[in-house]
Amino acid sequence: MTYRWNFASVFDNWQALAMGLAGTLKLSIVCLILGLSLGLLVGFGRRARRAPIRWLSTAFVEFFRNTPVLIQILWFYFALPMIAPIEVSPFLAAVLGITLNAAAYSSEIYRGGIQSIEPGQTEAARAIGMSGLQTLRRIVIPQAVRRILPALTNRGIEIVKTSTLASVVAYVELMQQGKLIASLNFNPIEAYTVVGVMFMLLLYPFVRATYAIERRLARSD
Amino acid sequence: MKVPVLRLSGLGKRFGSNTIFSGVDLDVLPGDRIAILGASGSGKSTLLRCINFLEHPDEGRIEVGGQLIGHVTGPNGPAVVRYDERELNQLRQRIGMVFQQFNLFPHMTAIANVMEGLVTVRRLAKPEARSKALEQLSRVGLADKADAYPAHLSGGQKQRVAIARALAMEPEILLFDEPTSSLDPALVGEVLGVIEALANEGRTMLLVTHEIGFAYHMATRVVFIANGGIYESGTPDEVLKSPKRALTQQFVADHRRFQF
Numbered sequence: 001m002t003y004r005w006n007f008a009s010v011f012d013n014w015q016a017l018a019m020g021l022a023g024t025l026k027l028s029i030v031c032l033i034l035g036l037s038l039g040l041l042v043g044f045g046r047r048a049r050r051a052p053i054r055w056l057s058t059a060f061v062e063f064f065r066n067t068p069v070l071i072q073i074l075w076f077y078f079a080l081p082m083i084a085p086i087e088v089s090p091f092l093a094a095v096l097g098i099t100l101n102a103a104a105y106s107s108e109i110y111r112g113g114i115q116s117i118e119p120g121q122t123e124a125a126r127a128i129g130m131s132g133l134q135t136l137r138r139i140v141i142p143q144a145v146r147r148i149l150p151a152l153t154n155r156g157i158e159i160v161k162t163s164t165l166a167s168v169v170a171y172v173e174l175m176q177q178g179k180l181i182a183s184l185n186f187n188p189i190e191a192y193t194v195v196g197v198m199f200m201l202l203l204y205p206f207v208r209a210t211y212a213i214e215r216r217l218a219r220s221d
Numbered sequence: 222m223k224v225p226v227l228r229l230s231g232l233g234k235r236f237g238s239n240t241i242f243s244g245v246d247l248d249v250l251p252g253d254r255i256a257i258l259g260a261s262g263s264g265k266s267t268l269l270r271c272i273n274f275l276e277h278p279d280e281g282r283i284e285v286g287g288q289l290i291g292h293v294t295g296p297n298g299p300a301v302v303r304y305d306e307r308e309l310n311q312l313r314q315r316i317g318m319v320f321q322q323f324n325l326f327p328h329m330t331a332i333a334n335v336m337e338g339l340v341t342v343r344r345l346a347k348p349e350a351r352s353k354a355l356e357q358l359s360r361v362g363l364a365d366k367a368d369a370y371p372a373h374l375s376g377g378q379k380q381r382v383a384i385a386r387a388l389a390m391e392p393e394i395l396l397f398d399e400p401t402s403s404l405d406p407a408l409v410g411e412v413l414g415v416i417e418a419l420a421n422e423g424r425t426m427l428l429v430t431h432e433i434g435f436a437y438h439m440a441t442r443v444v445f446i447a448n449g450g451i452y453e454s455g456t457p458d459e460v461l462k463s464p465k466r467a468l469t470q471q472f473v474a475d476h477r478r479f480q481f
Binding site: 118120121123124125126127129130131132134139142143217219220221 | 324326330338
């Protein structure tokens with residue numbers, strides 16, 4: 001028995017795929033920016049001088065790191081409107097679930113990166129009169145980013161792929177559109193294959209870009 | 222009489238229940254070059270680090286240029302000095318520090334290291350900061366290494382860049398924390414040469430070192446730290462040639478064993 005691949009039925013729906021691509025891009029970019037920035041804050045929170053900030057940050061990380069994103073998205077979509085007087089769109093539910101999860105994971109990466117910078121670096125910066133904030137911005141973070149870039153790249157890729165989970169609340173992105181095409185044309189194998197390849201094509205240039213940044217940052221070695 | 226550029230009175234530092242030193246009194250006059258000697262772990266580096274508040278002293282006072290750093294609180298009970306971060310940031314610009322491990326910023330070129338304080342702290346325009354930084358690099362003989370990253374410099378060169386970085390802020394006092402202790406013996410000379418040139422300019426400096434011979438020739442005063450405080454102090458001749466107290470005599474004898 002030979003299977004007859006029928007990609008034409010997928011490509012006929014290129015407009016639906018284009019809409020999905022737009023949705024994936026929008027969701028991914030928002031989650032990348034919010035998730036990785038919030039992660040930096042939480043990472044610092046775990047090193048805060050005040051104990052309550054440390055506890056809160058740790059609780060945040062452990063809660064969102066140890067619950068499935070899929071359930072978080074469902075929960076934000078269905079349960080949140082029942083306990084708070086807000087309307088939650090599929091987009092918002094997905095952003096909340098993915099962002100908070102990404103923040104929890106990336107905060108650990110940031111924390112490790114910041115901890116790995118020798119105390120002598122901070123001391124040297126403070127000794128020429130730099131403030132704590134200036135020291136972070138000019139001395140600690142640039143060096144930490146260099147060390148954590150590969151790990152952060154991994155996280156970024158993961159965030160983009162996790163955006164497929166937004167299909168569970170029918171947010172229009174690539175996975176959702178793939179499902180739609182598959183259910184209309186009975187061609188799930190082809191539809192999901194195309195969606196998978198589209199992710200590959202989307203992410204590979206992104207990865208190449210981070211390699212280029214790594215090379216640029218390695219100039220001082 | 223000259224006003225001390227730096228005055229420590231009753232200075233003390235503890236880590237937990239462990240007293241590092243206490244009751245340290247020291248007046249530093251303009252142009253003084255004070256060598257701080259002592260066994261490893263005697264607290265001499267910690268004392269130096271208290272002067273620019275990389276460590277906060279637990280007791281006593283520090284005056285710079287006749288002005289008390291921090292403000293005294295607690296009218297009832299023992300007086301406690303509280304420190305304000307902004308004041309300390311200002312103060313550290315007036316006190317240059319050179320570290321044992323150089324602590325150059327590895328992601329910046331030599332000249333960017335020297336410019337960093339001028340640009341970020343002093344807010345000088347880049348071209349102005351650059352020319353000032355180049356001046357300092359020339360002074361330590363490294364103008365030709367301006368665009369090299371620290372990873373491409375020898376230990377001695379790194380330490381000279383670190384000295385240039387401290388000098389760029391035009392500090393009133395220079396602190397050297399064992400500046401040659403992590404260098405190959407062959408590279409010690411170039412760093413000591415730079416420090417000697419600064420001494421000849423009449424700069425005020427405090428130097429924690431194990432180079433006892435260098436301390437003898439360079440210092441105007443030698444302070445020997447032991448038993449959690451200043452154990453003996455005086456001119457280099459007094460402390461190093463004819464020490465009066467037992468631990469100082471022992472220390473000097475240990476360090477002269479292999480000299481020829």
